Amino acid sequence: MDTGPRFGDWPQFLDDSLNSHRDSSMKTNFCGLDTNEARIKYILESDFLQKAEWVKRYFDECENEKIRSTTHKTSLKAEYHRKDGNAKFQQKLYQQALKCYNEAVVHAPGEGSGEGEMALSLGNRSAALFHLQHFKIDTAMDVKKKERLLKEITCGLENIKSEATCNSRCHRCTHVRYCSEACRNESSDIYHHVECHYSDLLLSVGIAHLSMRVILTAGLKFLNGFNEKGTYERQYLATFALQDHSEDFHPNDLYQYSLTATLLLRCLQDCGCDVIDPVYIGGLLLRHICQLVCNAHAITKIEVGGDDVDGSSLVSTTRQVRIATAIYATTSLTNHSCQPNVILGFDKKVLVVRATEDIPPGGGVFVSYGPTSARMGWAERQQRLREQYFFTCLCKACKTGDRMEEFSSAVKCPHCSGPLDYKQPTSTCLKCHRVTDTTHQRELLAQADSEFVAGLQQLEKNNITGAVKSFHKCLDMREAVVSGQQRSLGEVWDVLARCYAMQGSYDESAKYLERSIASTETIYGGSSVELAHELQKLAEILFHCEGRVLDAVQTTDRAVELFTLNYGSGCEAVMELRQLKAHLVQGIVQP
Structure with a gap:
């Protein structure tokens, strides 16, 4: 069976190349370069790519593939x-x-x-x-x-x-899927006619290969005619003008990015693209690789279900799934906050920015670059932002530091029920200031975690009764120890609601969902998408509860409001909830 050209592990090659030159003059010479074009010129003149035998063999085999016009399909x-x-x-x-x-x-x-x-x-x-x-x-x-x-x-x-x-x-290849023939033809005309020949290698390269797509989309013919006194077309200029932070990257990272840009340049050249000035085009490739690290947006969708035992549960699970990566130049100019006042959503490939609260005239528009205070601790947020975006965050959430997080991940003080840091053997209560040994609390939480895992295992075996028993044991132990509204309580309430829904005990399911909703609103906020999903679950359960039609309608309206705020009125959840409301209203007006 023809499997196409063989290739090595590109990330491993980058690491090996870096390690082989760690103590050589190359590192000193490369560190002294201050432009992307100079870095590409150095890599080309040093011929580092040819030191990997599989790279030359790979491109030779790709050329033979093109000559034979064979495919990877079987x-x-x-x-x-x-x-x-x-x-x-x-x-x-x-x-x-x-x-x-x-x-x-x-x-x-x-x-x-x-x-x-x-x-x-x-x-x-x-x-x-x-x-x-x-x-x-x-x-x-x-x-x-x-x-x-x-x-x-x-x-x-x-x-x-x-x-x-x-x-x-x-x-020709089996790595890409298109929504339509028109989309496929457009892709082939612009960039896939190049990418197709090297699809395996580009998958190994990862997100950096999108820099080549930026070049192909802009058009090599157009870029070859550009000089310092010329102009790019407006759409490409917006991307070109984004900061690449090349002066902030560690030299080791820049070296590996430069090697990758040179590899992508080789793909363009071997595929017959008109690369008049390799150093210049290679410099653009390197610039866009650096920009991708700091400016790329993940295009996501909400995936519903996936872990239901038999698909019968009305209380489904949801998760956000990355389906693509892209650069949105205008949105990249927005500043970060760990408590953002806008949320990013997608209408197919269009990025939509929606305000989640009233922003006064002249007020700042803040988006999250990933870390948020509701989902990540202060220290981890600071580390991630420094490593990827090269700044120290001074937003409102970060200025308050660790204090609020101590309350959100604490156990109860045995003397006053105030918050204790259970991660330490002994802890001082933040309320009564007594020093307490937390051994008992830590042991009880470990037992609760074991019961939670046991419940999930029973759920996988479709033993709902056994799962409910384990989850209740877990809940009793956590409620005895945990302080305030915490995720550890919310996850048990949520899974108990799912179990009772699977058994047809909708009133019990609604009771635990209402607890989960209160916890979700405290943790993530009253306008969060997490709260919207919990409200949708409750609306669907209340639909089956006798005498709670009005509650179901009110819950549906609130869920629609939050989904519209976060994703727009055309999202699938809004349409489903409107259909649900129509059934509910029909039931009310019937004699």
Whole structure:
């Protein structure tokens, strides 16, 4: 089976190269360079890339791949994924089957002997989509010789979600997916015609390879004609003008970034791109790598569920998942605060900035660069901000220091129930100032943690009764020790609510969700997205509780308000909640 060009571990190569020159004159010479172009010129003249045999071999094999016009797609892989999908389909697991069929389509060759496997994969995928009530036929009709391969094509309405469920593939590699054929063609015209040949290597390079995409998107022809007296077009200039902090990076980091920029330059050159001035283009690549470290935004989505035992629970779990990385030049100019007054959201690839509180005229607009006081301690926030963004944060949350965090992660003082720091063998109460041995509290918390893990294990085995028993033991111990509203209590209330919902005990589920909501609001704030998700859970549970329709409507309205604030009125959660409210109102007005 042809697996394509072999390549080594690029991060390991960077470390090895750095270690081999740690005590040499190279390090002194490189440290004396003060421009990105000078660094690239030094790397090129020293020919460091050629010292890794696999790098030369990799590019030679890539060239042979282009000459032979071969692909990394194989019928064997496509058949494997298709048969895996068939097994899921027979179990009526249509969503899982769809994922398998999508993989089969991606790996199936589109021409020659692999065409039959491609047609089978598309046909099976259409069956899964039919059962999911998603209909799309355009792709199947593009397959050559469809009259021979598909005796009958059943046409249906095109579902509005088809672009999300039917992955359009690259005709050559298996590493990328597209939402539509138009998106695929645009990508290929601008940058993927280069990236496709080196997809394995670029995955090893990581986020830095996006610097090459910036160059390709701007256009090499345009960049080659630029000089210090010229101008970039406005869109690219906004990115170019962002600080790269090259003077702040450690020399070791700059050396590795320079090697990576030189590797990406080699990709451009070997792919036939018109690189008139390699040092200049290499300098731009290095500049954008440094900018990515300080200015890249993670494009995220909220993923619901994933850990339910059988999917029957109304109280689902949510998590934020990174699906892409991009530079948004305007937003990169916004200052950081560990208690931000705006939140970033995404409408596909558009970054939306929304205020979470009233900002007076002339007031500052503050975004979080990642660390926030609700989710991370002061010391860790300061360390992360210094290491990645090169500044010491002096926002309101950081000026108060560790004092507030001592209250939010404390145990009860046995004398006055005030907060004690249980992480120390002995601790002084912040309320009555008595010194107390915290051994008992630490032992009890360890037992509570063990019971929580035991409950999760029972939940995985679908033993809901056993899980509830363990979670209640955990809750009793934590409530006896923990001071105030803490995450450790909230997570137990939340999982108990899920267990009771799975048992159909909706009143009990609502009781624990209401406790979890109070804790969430205290910890994350009244406008937080965490609170919005908890309110959504409660609204769905109250829908099933007798005599609590008005409570459900009020909870739904508040959840919609918070989701709209954080994600906009078009987000999926808002639409789901509005449908829920419509059912609730219908129940109220019926005689």
